[in-house]
Amino acid sequence: MENLYERLVRPLLFSLEPEAAHHFTIASLRAASCFDPALRALKQFAPPSKPKTLFGLNFPNPIGLAAGLDKNGVALPAWAALGFGFIEIGTVTAMAQPGNPKPRIFRLPAQQAVINRLGFNNEGADAIAKRLGGLRATGRWPIVPVGVNIGKSRTTPLERAADDYLYSFRLLRDFADYITLNVSSPNTPGLRELQEPAALSRLLHAIGSESGAIAKPVVVKISPDLTSVELEAVLAACEENGVAGIIATNTTLDHSSIPPELDEEGGLSGAPLLEKSTALVRGIAANAKIPVIASGGICDAKSARDKFDAGAQLVQLYTGFVYRGPQLLREIVEAM
Ligand SMILES: Cc1cc2nc3c(=O)[nH]c(=O)nc-3n(C[C@H](O)[C@H](O)[C@H](O)COP(=O)(O)O)c2cc1C
Numbered sequence: 001m002e003n004l005y006e007r008l009v010r011p012l013l014f015s016l017e018p019e020a021a022h023h024f025t026i027a028s029l030r031a032a033s034c035f036d037p038a039l040r041a042l043k044q045f046a047p048p049s050k051p052k053t054l055f056g057l058n059f060p061n062p063i064g065l066a067a068g069l070d071k072n073g074v075a076l077p078a079w080a081a082l083g084f085g086f087i088e089i090g091t092v093t094a095m096a097q098p099g100n101p102k103p104r105i106f107r108l109p110a111q112q113a114v115i116n117r118l119g120f121n122n123e124g125a126d127a128i129a130k131r132l133g134g135l136r137a138t139g140r141w142p143i144v145p146v147g148v149n150i151g152k153s154r155t156t157p158l159e160r161a162a163d164d165y166l167y168s169f170r171l172l173r174d175f176a177d178y179i180t181l182n183v184s185s186p187n188t189p190g191l192r193e194l195q196e197p198a199a200l201s202r203l204l205h206a207i208g209s210e211s212g213a214i215a216k217p218v219v220v221k222i223s224p225d226l227t228s229v230e231l232e233a234v235l236a237a238c239e240e241n242g243v244a245g246i247i248a249t250n251t252t253l254d255h256s257s258i259p260p261e262l263d264e265e266g267g268l269s270g271a272p273l274l275e276k277s278t279a280l281v282r283g284i285a286a287n288a289k290i291p292v293i294a295s296g297g298i299c300d301a302k303s304a305r306d307k308f309d310a311g312a313q314l315v316q317l318y319t320g321f322v323y324r325g326p327q328l329l330r331e332i333v334e335a336m
Contacts, residue, residue: 003324003325003327004325004327005324005325005326005327006323006324006325009325010323010325013025014107014109017103018103018105018106018107018114019102019103019104019105022069022105026069026070026074026075029070029074029075029078029079030074030075030078032075032077032078032081033074033075033076033077033078033140034077034140038078039077039078039081040081042078042081042082042326043081043082043083045082045083045326045327045329045330046081046082046083046329046330047061047063047083047329047330047332047333047334048061048330048333048334049061050062050085050333050336052085052313052314054245054291054313054314055177055178055217055244055245055291056217057086057145057177057178057217058145059085059086059144059145059314060085060143060144061083061085061329061333062085062308062313062314062315063083063084063085063304063314063315063316063317063329063332063333064084064085064086064087064088064147064293064314064315064316064317065079065084065086065087065088065316065317065318065321066088066295066316066317066318067088067089067090067091067147067149067180067182067221067316067318068090068091068116068118068318069318069321070087070089071089071090071091071092071120071121071122072089072092072122072123072127072128072131073089073090073092073128073131073132073135073148074131076089076135076140076141076142076146077135077140077142079142080142080143080144082326082329083326083329083330084144084329085144085145085314086144086145086146086147086177086314087142087144087145087146087147088146088147088148088149088180088316089128089146089147089148089149090122090148090149090150090151090180090182091120091122091149091150091151091182091185092122092124092125092128092148092149092150092151092168092172093120093122093124093125093150093151093152093153093154093164093168094124094125094152094153094156094164094165094167094168095124095125095153095155095156096122096123096124096126096127097119097120097121097122097124097153097154097155098121099118099119099120099121099122100117100118100119100121100187104116104117104118104119104266105118106262106264106266107322108258108262108270109323111257111258111262111270111271111272112270112271112272112299112319112320112323113258113268113269113270113271113272113273113319114268114269114270114318114319114322115255115258115263115264115265115266115267115268115269116187116251116266116267116269117187117264117265117266117267118187119154119187119188120151120153120154120185120187120188125150125167125168125171125172126171128172129171129172129175132172132175133175136175145177145178146175146176146177147176147177147178147179147180147219148172148173148175148176148178148179148180149179149180149182149221150165150168150169150172150179150180150181150182151165151182151183151185151188151191152164152165152188152191152194154188154189158190158193158194158199161194161199161203162202162203162206162207163206165181165203165206165207166206166207166210169207169210170210173216176216177216177217178216178217178218178219178244178245179207179216179217179218179219180218180219180220180221180247181203181204181207181218181219181220181221182221182250183195183200183203183220183221183222184221184222184223184249184250185250185251185267186223186250186251186252186253186266186267187266187267192223192225195222195223195226195230195234196233197233197234197236197237200220200234200237200238201237201240201241204218204220204237204238204241204243205241208241208242217244217245218242218243218244219243219244219245219246219247219293220234220238220243220245220246220247221246221247221248221249221250221295222234222246222247222248222249222250222280223249223250223252224248224249224250224251224252224254224273224276224277224280224296225252225253225254226280228283231280231283231284232287235284235287235288235290238288238290239288239289239290243290244290244291245290245291245292245293245313246284246290246291246292246293247292247293247294247295247316248277248280248281248284248292248293248294248295248296248312249273249276249277249280249295249296250267250295250296251266251267251268251269251273252267252268252269252272252273252276252277253267253268254268254276255268257272258272269296269297269318269319270297270299270319270320270323271297271299271303271319272297273296273297274296274297274298274299274303274306275297276296277294277295277296277297278294278296278297278306278307278310279310281294281307281310281311281312282310282311284311285310285311285312286311291313291314292311292312292313293312293313293314293315293316294307294308294310294312294314294315294316295315295316295317295318297319297320298315298316298317298320298332299319299320299323299324299328300320300324300328300331300332301331301332301334301335303320304332304335304336305335305336308336315332317329
């Protein structure tokens with residue numbers, strides 16, 4: 001049976017062009033974040049608590065918001081009120097950038113999928129650090145862990161990638177409970193090359209040498225399109241450099257499950273990504289000690305259970321949340 005969001009809110013949102021619906025949602029949650037009665041209303045959706053500790057952090061439940069929904073970190077109190085056990089903002093780049101030309105988000109409702117080629121549109125590390133500082137000062141900072149996902153600015157050449165990540169890292173680490181290094185978005189040319197062992201080790205070494213007064217857990221977000229040999233090399237580099245966790249996975253460039261007339265250039269997310277992404281979670285859990293945060297195709301309690309059964313410690317939602325709404329959180333937690 002359809003839930004309240006699916007019956008009432010989704011038809012309204014889906015009557016809008018996808019990016020307009022996204023902006024409307026974010027603007028509404030941003031407004032709610034400043035208004036206690038609205039936050040109390042959102043809390044009606046929150047799932048029961050199911051505490052979990054990882055990286056020395058306490059999570060009220062293991063279901064997080066995946067990167068990309070709140071790229072600029074404008075609605076942290078609202079995400080926490082909806083019941084997310086942790087929130088990952090970003091991807092943030094050193095420089096503000098507009099992203100790719102529109103249209104750049106495409107819904108595929110029959111497939112419960114989305115294709116996007118946004119290209120890291122975001123306000124840049126300086127503006128976002130300022131916003132997070134402001135939120136801290138107001139006392140509205142959420143009680144759930146907050147991750148900040150950082151990536152490379154489009155105009156920075158790949159050889160200077162580490163400097164670009166470092167710039168954002170220095171500005172944002174004090175606001176983050178963990179930092180995600182995104183080396184796997186398919187929409188920034190060359191970014192995925194940072195998963196190659198030498199480049200990844202260079203980046204991890206640069207970030208590791210900067211850890212600051214309080215070392216923050218650093219996690220690496222990987223692509224579902226890695227071969228098993230490539231995955232093995234990524235894991236070795238992560239383990240050698242003290243990486244705290246892996247987010248598996250980002251969106252895929254494998255569109256073989258999509259009818260050609262619906263296909264678009266970009267990263268595919270949602271149900272068609274589930275199995276491929278879960279296979280990587282299983283592969284990591286079987287071959288490495290490093291904890292895994294699973295992201296990719298979770299759209300019901302069963303797909304979330306698949307991730308935990310495969311060895312994930314935590315999970316993150318994006319596309320499933322777009323299709324199923326906040327009640328998806330409760331559905332997953334109640335089935336755990
Ligand atoms: C519209 C859109 C934008 C995204 N932007 C980002 C991003 O900025 N950084 C990132 O690491 N992942 C980004 N992602 C990937 C998601 O965080 C997630 O890893 C991926 O979509 C797989 O999960 P899902 O199937 O639940 O959506 C984006 C996904 C979508 C659909």
